[in-house]
Amino acid sequence: MHAPTLPVATGRPAAADWAALALRARWRRVAEQSVLLALLLAVSLPIILPYFWMVVISFTARSGGVAVSVLWTACAVIVPAVIVYCVVHLATRSTRVRLIAAAALLAATVALLAALVGDALHFANYRFLWRPNIVEEIRSKATAGGQFPSVWIAFRNSLALALSETAIILTVALLAGYYVSRFAFRGREAFLQGLLVLHAFPAMTLIIPLFLILNWIGLLDTIVGVMLVLATIELPFYVFVLKGFFDAVPWDIEMSAMTDGATRRQAFRLVVLPQVRVGLIAVGVFAFIRAWEEYIFVRTMLIENTHWVMSLYLYWVSDDIMGVDYGIVAAVSVFYVLPSLLLYVFCQKYLTQMTIGGIRG
């Protein structure tokens, strides 16, 4: 079948047009990227600034005053440095140039900051670490029903809560995740669907009955009680995450372990478990961080101040002396955030491995 022919395009653009197009393309690219970057910087600044402020205040504020000038001076040095680096990053594609520029800018920034604001830095705000009665000192009276606890008590409680909750979650979710991943049992589908519904269900709505249940079984105002509640609420999520990891272990090695003479449980312990090590670390770290940062449940269920965790400690410190001494509050904040921040940064590789049904956590 002879197909119809097409009229051929006539004429070709003169060479000058190419140069104009190239120029236009260059401008377009510069304009687009600058607008995007300006936009991103503009909306990101309101977020970075308060965090930065918190760190600065913790190191510079004196009792009763806030080192406003320090903040703005530091900003005036850092923000231009960041902008200059962005421009360099865009202008050149060579990694070497970028690294040199980054190093140079960093050195210049640090030097300038040291010169301009260095003498305003001090550690006095961190004295809550070694002097437990700071609130009484400042307010010259006891608050919150009794003596204000030392930060280390709160730290110890937080640690106990986070570690024990992580341990429970790892054990329970591990066992359950393995079972739903690898065993056929009646009601498996129903159980998984139920878990999914529970995962999507907002647990915060249950805070009132949970409070009462804990009270009835005598676990109100105990770390154990809060730990059990928190572990249960997060359980569906972690079961799915670990199930995902187990799903990824090939059947062959389990089958070969069993033909080698192991029982199902031995195969689990000796062969399958080592394969999901990454998953365990990811879940462990994530659960720890969540427990460390928990506020609403601990606020509702912990009452005695010797049972306080770090989040409550920080809350009450700020509640009592916020208007009076920003410095200490900022210092406590920094101290509180540091562990979870370090965990995030160093375990990022593991945390990004967690997925549930294809959506990364």
Place this chain on the structure above:
Amino acid sequence: MARIELRNVQKRWGEAAAVERIDLAIDDGAFVAILGPSGCGKTTTLLMLAGIYSPTSGDIAFDGARVNDVEARDRNVGIVFQSYALYPSMSVLENILFPLRFAKVGRAEGERRAREIAALVQIEPLLERRPSQLSGGQQQRVALARALVKRPRLLLLDEPLSNLDASLRLTMRTEIRRIQRELGVTTILVTHDQIEATTMADRVVVMNAGGIEQEGTARDLYERPATLFVATFIGSPPINLFDGVAAGDAVTVRDATLPLSSLATGEVVLGVRPESVRANGGGMPARVAAVEPMGREVLYTAECPFGAIRFVEAGADARLREGDHVALDYTPGGVLLFDKASGRRLETRIVS
């Protein structure tokens, strides 16, 4: 229509070079195939011509003007991807109309052109369907239509036939050639299949590891390969290779010594095409080691004084059997000699 030039073009990704220095000139209206194994840089070169990638160094010129900085959308290049890259949320007609949105063509005129092109590639009954409802061959023709509807000055095809089955491949080969001849658009085809390259294009450029090994007509590449790589890549079954040592006016392969037409020294590789070896009566003694019927011909592997040698005989049935002793005849002048270290072909020949 455009004359395309690549001058000293290089593309690096970080430290690794995908394309080393490439120098290539393609005439207006020509149909050129870039042939090479996967990873040789041919697709990268194609995407640089389209403006998707930018060369790290060197120039790309259309009609003598440097276009490195011109964006893809301003180059008026039509490109058919290996995966066809049809927009999944649009119908076939909308896919074809897509480029016309940006060419400032009115809706009515655009539809007319789209239907014209659809008729040319014979997909008229499919215009209302979605890409997911089409077969591979149909999708490819839609991609072709989309590339052609904007009357491109350059048509780029990335492995257009590799995802099609054998019979469809044959049909589309002829189709694409016909369309290219009718429209006269400069076309560059990228492929790893030498049959595709040699049967569709006027000229073939062989690429390997980011560089051009040789360019010329299919015949040039077959009869006068510039390097060992080209000799092994072109020709099916692959050329027989034997190591040898040249010392002045003769070359020694295993125990045999053959005279050369001109002087050569050092380690060499001898190449003998299977098609030029005959097992009929006189010649080198050999013993058949393997027999593989290939349908149209039979491929034999035999042990000869030089080593293992492959040769073919036409016909579906095998005349010889494993273990048969035969005498192999070959044309000495047809033996290719290559320098072992550099891979370059030497001009010297074997004298009979």
Place this chain on the structure above:
Amino acid sequence: MRESDFRRAQARRQQANFALFLGPALVLLACFFLAPVIVDLGLAFTDMGRTLAVTTLTLDNFERMTSRDTRLLGSLGVTAVFVLCTLGIFNITFALLLALTTTAVPRALGAFFRAVWLLPRMSPSVVYALLWLWVVDPNERGLLNQVLIHVFGMGPVDLRNHHPLFVIIVANGFIGASLGMIIFTSAIRSIPEHLFHAARADGAGALAIVRHIVFPALRWPISYMTIHQTLSLLVSFEYILLITGGGPFFDTTVFSLYAYRRAFENGQYAYGAALSLILIVLGVIAALGLWRLMDMRRLLQTPRIEVH
């Protein structure tokens, strides 16, 4: 061993395995997830007050909810404004904007800005709320006031008391935008590269590419996020509690916070339970809806070893 012995041993081991592996999870879930739902259901029909004692069963709570509680209406209004604004402006729209812009700039810079926007969600709620309190501090030490005074030459504002709803919408919005940003970025990244190449060669500019290539791929994530975030906004009140406490008075008390305050500030546990019941029902419906949207097939991979 005879077959019936084998089967019995298998059955015993199967039950043992079930108890060992699944038992702890089931016990925990029953006690602290399912039991509270039932308890709440029962509680809603009692008169439990500060004394934590139940004396009668009554429908009082529901009657109060529907006819006598004027604060409730105000709270519902606040909830509606809060959810619609936060969802519409931040959780979906701003998240989309962030996803689009951070994928359009070079990869490292995009990752940096995404990390910045994750900061609110990653920080402990107490710290985040504290920062907000500093920012909107009504005297001139507040960060916002400093900017207004020194950069714009305006007087100090007291957002916390005069525009508290604005504060909680923006505060929750920053948190909400980050989740959508991640999901949408992941969806954008999974669009095959060659579609972008084809569109560029076809002549499409940046906006055309967003319209024709990116948005069609985001339809499902946007629907999913909308439902998920609506539910999340309806039930969460942690940040509101920390920043404004629901005040001044009840001006920023959303429905979920209202239930909490009635229970824990006024000691009206039964009433709080009744209010929570509405949320629980809503939660179940939304959870079921979300479940339908998710891809169940991949989650239900059938096991291949049948022996225990």
